[in-house]
Amino acid sequence: MLQTKLYSFFRQKCTVTDVIRHDGRFSKIYRCKDSRKQDYAIKTLKKQFDGYNVGLRKQNMMMELQNGVPENNLNCVRLITGFVVSGLWCYLMEYYPMNLQQAFVENKRSFHIDHVQILSRQLVSAVTILRNNNIIHSDIKPSHILLNSSQTRLKLCGFDQATYLQHSNLLPNTGTVNYRAPELILGYPAGYGIDVWSTALVMYEMATSRKLFPGFYNNNILYQQLCSLGAIPMEMLMESKFRNAHFKGTAFMKIIGSKERILINEIEFNERLNGTLFQVYTADWGKERDVANKREDKKKLRAFLELLQNMLVMHPRCRIPIEFVFANPFIYESLDDC
Structure with missing residues (x-):
């Protein structure tokens, strides 16, 4: 399901390779790779009360945060896009090792x-x-x-x-x-x-x-x-x-x-x-x-x-x-x- 969503965004095959962090208090983080071998991180929020609205607010906050800031000057992790899979909010972000x-x-x-x-x-x-x-x-x-x-x-x-x-x-x-x-x-x-x-x-x-x-x-x-x-x-x-x-x-x-x-x-x-x-x-x-x-x-x-x-x-x-x-x-x- 997650890989299907990624394909619809990238228009190319994207594979989830491993779990970067599985014990987060609020989320899990996965590493994925597109067909050009470019790495990304995907963060999935854990189920919580009013989860959809919480996820939407976080996405809007992150987008506002990076709005107008040149990528080289942005020292907060860059959010590429957000989407919902099986009722859980997912954030596609740049990957750091x-x-x-x-x-x-x-x-x-x-x-x-x-x-x-x-x-x-x-x-x-x-x-x-x-x-x-x-x-x-x-x-x-x-x-x-x-x-x-x-x-x-x-x-x-x-x-x-x-x-x-x-x-x-x-x-x-x-x-x-x-x-x-x-x-x-x-x-x-x-x-x-x-x-x-x-x-x-x-x-x-x-x-x-x-x-x-x-x-x-x-x-x-x-x-x-x-x-x-x-x-x-x-x-x-x-x-x-x-x-x-x-x-x-x-x-x-x-x-x-x-x-x-x-x-x-x-x-x-x-x-x-x-x-x-x-x-x-x-x-x-x-x-x-x-x-x-x-x-x-x-x-x-x-x-x-x-x-x-x-x-x-x-x-x-x-x-x-x-x-x-x-x-x-x-x-x-x-x-x-x-």
Whole structure:
């Protein structure tokens, strides 16, 4: 049925060759090949309530997103067309051979800071296009970032939870826990800033090949955020719907196991963000770089760290907007001036 639909679109034989991803929360992704050996990806949405209208809205959103943007400047995955097969929405998209998560495993070390800069520029460009179209992605993470075979070209994908700001219903389980902003966990009013937060964490992961906030539960992730980035302003805490799940008064309530709660009045601050960047650089790249190159690399690392610190501010109102990230020298200009 799917191959028949593809034939009607391409007017040539098109074969579904394998499943790229079968365990997606909202969809399955297949790889297909036309008679000229050109690869494509096909994403099929899983059955859900009001599935037809949901699929149509996603297609219209993706088409609007890429409207008027030259293909070479589009750092979001390109949607070619959408159609319905057996009641399920299918999207025909450009194919990329790997995602960033797979690249981490394949490379077995961090990206060099020059490479981080190249990929970060493209990722920030993609998120800026979303912001210009009033869209929140809400689930930016390494497995939702596609790479070409040389790992120099990046495309943001995984738009299953993407929504226009005016239609958004952002909850504590929105997105993926390791990349979840504190305002989502606490139930504080959230918006475009959640994409700035997750973008920063992906950029950090490129430079270190490790998560800044590993773990599985909101409480543990929030505690790590406090330890690495500092306290939550009182105004934000008081206006958060779910503060009582994590705080008793101003004391953090650390959950151990299923029942035990430990009250922590003073959070012990660590230097994980700062320290890990330079430690990993030294371990992965220090032996390959001469003195002059190391000096330039560390200059870039300092500029990169400063940008991350501005993107990872706990209060979303004080967090740098993505337009300002795009204009930052590390992203926009030559690092000769940083």
